[in-house]
Amino acid sequence: MHSSLRDLLITPAEMAAMDLAAARSGIDSFLLMRSAGLAVAAAALRRFPQAQRYAVLCGPGNNGGDGYVAASALVESGANVAVFAFGDPAALSGDAARARQLWNGTIDPLASFLPQPADAIVDALFGAGLSRDLPEPVVETIDRINGRDLPIIAVDLPTGVDGRTGQICGAAFAASHTVTFMAKKPGHLLLPGRSLCGALDVFDIGIPARIVLAGGKGLRVNTPALWSDHAARLDASSHKFRRGHLVVFSGGPQATGAARLSAAAGLAAGAGLVTVASPTSALDINAGHLTAVMLKAIDDPPGLERWLEDSRLGAFVLGPGFGVGERARAFALALCDRALVLDADGITSFQQHRSQLFARLAAAPGRAVMTPHEGEFARLFPEIARDENRSKIEKAQSAAQISHATIVYKGADTVIASPDGKVAVNANAPPSLATAGSGDVLAGIIGAHLAQGMPAFEAAAAGVWRHGTAGAKAGPGLTAETLVASIPPLG
Ligand SMILES: NC(=O)C1=CN([C@@H]2O[C@H](COP(=O)(O)OP(=O)(O)OC[C@H]3O[C@@H](n4cnc5c(N)ncnc54)[C@H](OP(=O)(O)O)[C@@H]3O)[C@@H](O)[C@H]2O)[C@@H](O)CC1
Ligand SMILES: Nc1ncnc2c1ncn2[C@@H]1O[C@H](COP(=O)(O)OP(=O)(O)O)[C@@H](O)[C@H]1O
Ligand SMILES: [K+]
Numbered sequence: 001m002h003s004s005l006r007d008l009l010i011t012p013a014e015m016a017a018m019d020l021a022a023a024r025s026g027i028d029s030f031l032l033m034r035s036a037g038l039a040v041a042a043a044a045l046r047r048f049p050q051a052q053r054y055a056v057l058c059g060p061g062n063n064g065g066d067g068y069v070a071a072s073a074l075v076e077s078g079a080n081v082a083v084f085a086f087g088d089p090a091a092l093s094g095d096a097a098r099a100r101q102l103w104n105g106t107i108d109p110l111a112s113f114l115p116q117p118a119d120a121i122v123d124a125l126f127g128a129g130l131s132r133d134l135p136e137p138v139v140e141t142i143d144r145i146n147g148r149d150l151p152i153i154a155v156d157l158p159t160g161v162d163g164r165t166g167q168i169c170g171a172a173f174a175a176s177h178t179v180t181f182m183a184k185k186p187g188h189l190l191l192p193g194r195s196l197c198g199a200l201d202v203f204d205i206g207i208p209a210r211i212v213l214a215g216g217k218g219l220r221v222n223t224p225a226l227w228s229d230h231a232a233r234l235d236a237s238s239h240k241f242r243r244g245h246l247v248v249f250s251g252g253p254q255a256t257g258a259a260r261l262s263a264a265a266g267l268a269a270g271a272g273l274v275t276v277a278s279p280t281s282a283l284d285i286n287a288g289h290l291t292a293v294m295l296k297a298i299d300d301p302p303g304l305e306r307w308l309e310d311s312r313l314g315a316f317v318l319g320p321g322f323g324v325g326e327r328a329r330a331f332a333l334a335l336c337d338r339a340l341v342l343d344a345d346g347i348t349s350f351q352q353h354r355s356q357l358f359a360r361l362a363a364a365p366g367r368a369v370m371t372p373h374e375g376e377f378a379r380l381f382p383e384i385a386r387d388e389n390r391s392k393i394e395k396a397q398s399a400a401q402i403s404h405a406t407i408v409y410k411g412a413d414t415v416i417a418s419p420d421g422k423v424a425v426n427a428n429a430p431p432s433l434a435t436a437g438s439g440d441v442l443a444g445i446i447g448a449h450l451a452q453g454m455p456a457f458e459a460a461a462a463g464v465w466r467h468g469t470a471g472a473k474a475g476p477g478l479t480a481e482t483l484v485a486s487i488p489p490l491g
Contacts, residue, residue, distance in 0.1 A: 005202075005209055007226070009219035009425065010183040012128035012163040018182075018215040022207045030095045033062060035205035036181050037069020037099065040155050043179045043201055044070070044122055045077060048151045051120035053080045057110060057141070058100075059125035059159070060087040065096030066155045067124025068103045081105065084113040086125055086138055110141055120151045123173050127156035128163050128185070133170035142171045154178040157187055158196045165391035166190030166413070174198075181205045182212050189221065189425045190392050191413045219393065222416060222424040222465050227458035231449075231490045232270065243272025244314040244451030248444065249298070249331065250278040251321035251345075256285050258321030258344070258440045261480050263293045265444030266317070268487045269466065271451045277307075301330040308334065315339035315367075315450035319346030320440040329353060337364035339450035342405070343371045343443040351379040361404040367456040368405040369446055373439065377409055397423055406456040408446070410439065414464050418457035426461075428468035430476075437480025442467045445487065462490060 010018070023029050044054055056071040058064035064085070074081045085107050092100050100107075115121070125138060134142070142160060145152065152175045157163050160172025163185040178197040180188065181204075187193040188200055220226055232243065246266040250259035259276055267274045277298040278286045286295055298304050307313070316335050320343055322328050328349035332342055333356070347370060350357045361368055370380070378385035381399045390398070396409040396417035409415045412434075414426040445466050449459035466487055471478060474486040 005183050005212055007221045007223050008183045008212070008216050009186055009189065009221060010212065010216050011186060011219070014215050014217065015128055015182070015185070018207060018211055021211050021215060025208070025211065027207065030098055032205050032207065033065050033095045033099060034069055036066045036155070036203070038073050039181070039201075039203040039205065040066060040070040040122060040124070040153060040179050041073035041077070043177060044074065044120060044153045045079070047153065047177050048120040050118070051079075051151065052118035053082060053116060053120075054122055055113065055115070055119045056081060056083045056122040057113065057125050058083060058085045058089070058107075060092065061126070061129045062094075062096050063124050063127030063129065063155055064092065065099040066127075067122060068096070068099035070122055070124065070155070071105070072103050075105065083107050084110045086110040111137055113141060115145055115148055115150055120153065121145060122153050122155065123159050123175065124155040125159040127159075130157075130160070130162060130169055134160050139171040142173055146174050151176045152198075154197065156180050157185065157193070161187050161193040161196055163187040166193030167391075168192060172196050177201070179203055182207050183216070184221065186219065186391055186393055186425065189413060189427050191411070194413060194427075218422065220424045222426040222428075222461050224462075224465065226424055227454070227462040230454045230458040231462065232452035232454070243270060244448065244453065245273045245275070245312050246271040246315050246317070246444075246447045246451040247275050247277050247313055248317040248320070248447065249322055250276050250282055250286055251323050252279055253282045253285055255321035255323065256282050256289075258437065259317075260286065260289055260293070261437045261440040261484065262317045262320050262444035262447065263290075264484045265441040265487065266448040266451070267292055268484050269445040269448035269463075270490060271315075271448040277304075300327070301334060304331055304334055308338075314453075315341070315447050317341045317343065317443045317447040319343035320443055322346060324349045329356070332357065333360050335366075336360045336368060337366040339367040339456070341369045341371060341443045341447045341450065343439065344376070347372050347376045348379055354380055358403045365404065367450055367459070369408060369450070369456050369460045370403065370405045371408040371410060371439065371443055371446065373410045393417070393423060393425060397421070406460050408442075408460050408464060410442070416457065416461045416464055422457045424461050426464045426468060428465060428472065430468070430471045432474070432476050432478045433467070433471040433483075435479060438467075438471075438483060441470075441480050441483050449490075466490060
């Protein structure tokens with residue numbers, strides 16, 4: 001696999017365009033199908049050598065074609081193979097018809113397939129060309145097979161998973177293993193698709209990297225390659241002010257913990273100084289819990305404006321535990337032209353005042369990052385959230401464009417998108433991150449990156465990645481506190 005393809009995500013439409021570009025450059029498309037089918041057969045033999053029968057389920061398009069190639073290769077290796085087809089195999093056209101003609105065995109209708117206890121199933125029913133909900137006979141087959149604890153090797157995508165969105169089209173196989181070609185598709189990473197792929201193999205079937213790279217639109221998996229060039233490095237000339245000063249705003253006396261978690265995370269993530277800006281009413285409580293983190297009384301917008309004259313204040317986190325309302329809006333609007341992470345209550349405060357926030361961000365571009373979870377996203381971007389046609393990636397991209405901020409659309413499949421079109425999908429976050437305060441920690445890490453001078457998209461992507469890595473390091477019993485202690489070095 002060409003190293004530059006490793007983190008690339010290709011939509012099914014882009015993949016189809018690449019097929020055409022490959023054909024135009026003189027590459028024989030049947031050879032691509034042959035490579036694909038051989039890769040599937042090899043994966044089936046390698047992963048499930050104990051199978052007494054490989055049941056290959058073939059559909060009406062090129063995914064089915066890959067299945068016929070795999071079936072022939074499995075027979076050549078001495079395996080026992082049975083082929084079942086959905087639709088009329090005589091109606092196949094192009095490369096898929098050629099692949100079927102090379103299959104010497106019988107082809108039974110899909111409806112007659114009865115799974116046997118030692119079967120391994122090759123799912124070549126539908127792949128990138130799935131364009132609507134699955135037909136009823138396919139749904140019935142999937143229902144008959146899922147849950148029987150049989151190994152399923154999916155060709156390109158588990159049948160029923162939409163490669164662009166990761167959504168399920170009526171039903172979907174829960175595969176043990178998925179073999180895809182040239183590059184991952186969004187549906188392999190976005191939920192629920194990701195949870196149905198099993199282990200994922202990306203196989204190079206011979207489309208030149210230059211064609212794949214030219215055809216992709218810049219969708220990426222979030223890895224350090226995206227942002228490590230922007231990471232601040234420590235050297236002998238570093239001092240605390242050069243490492244950046246992060247400010248985290250605290251809520252009132254009943255709601256101070258979230259800000260302290262963000263502040264602790266910011267310090268652990270590398271900000272040189274961190275100050276909790278607290279209402280006077282909560283100063284004593286905050287003071288009783290803070291050591292390395294500093295404290296400053298800030299009660300109202302004029303007090304904030306005066307403090308902002310200190311140019312050493314590098315970045316701000318507003319939202320965790322802050323309280324929803326007018327004060328949050330006034331603080332946020334005053335910070336829009338700075339490096340700002342707007343999280344939690346900071347986001348919810350603008351539910352009825354969205355256009356005010358977006359207009360201010362457009363007029364005073366700073367480095368703003370918003371970190372909504374699904375509920376907060378729906379509050380700020382209700383029309384986008386409701387649009388069932390758009391993938392989570394497309395939703396984050398639209399939200400970034402209309403808000404003029406980098407969006408971190410959180411979840412197990414967090415998407416990071418910038419107003420200028422950069423986008424990445426995160427894949428390293430363990431489910432143990434679903435714990436109270438985990439989002440506050442993320443906001444603090446991103447704030448530290450902004451304080452160190454990273455651009456907004458890179459600061460956010462690096463923050464999400466470090467948060468995921470910290471989650472894995474802290475292990476299954478993690479709490480927000482152990483998460484902070486597990487934040488790994490940057491770069
Ligand atoms: N470059 C590569 O990556 C390579 C890719 N390769 C392989 O090609 C696969 C993509 O092939 P593909 O485009 O023919 O699509 P595929 O998934 O077989 O289905 C299309 C057929 O299904 C039909 N159809 C769709 N939805 C339906 C529904 N709900 N219910 C019923 N019918 C439905 C649709 O008909 P239509 O929508 O026109 O009615 C059409 O007939 C890809 O996943 C990979 O395995 C390799 O061969 C090597 C090179
Ligand atoms: N199942 C999951 N798998 C991986 N990461 C998750 C999962 N659920 C939540 N997370 C991550 O944990 C964090 C939770 O943030 P948030 O919902 O704001 O929680 P809180 O408000 O309690 O801090 C987000 O970064 C989110 O992406
Ligand atoms: K499939």
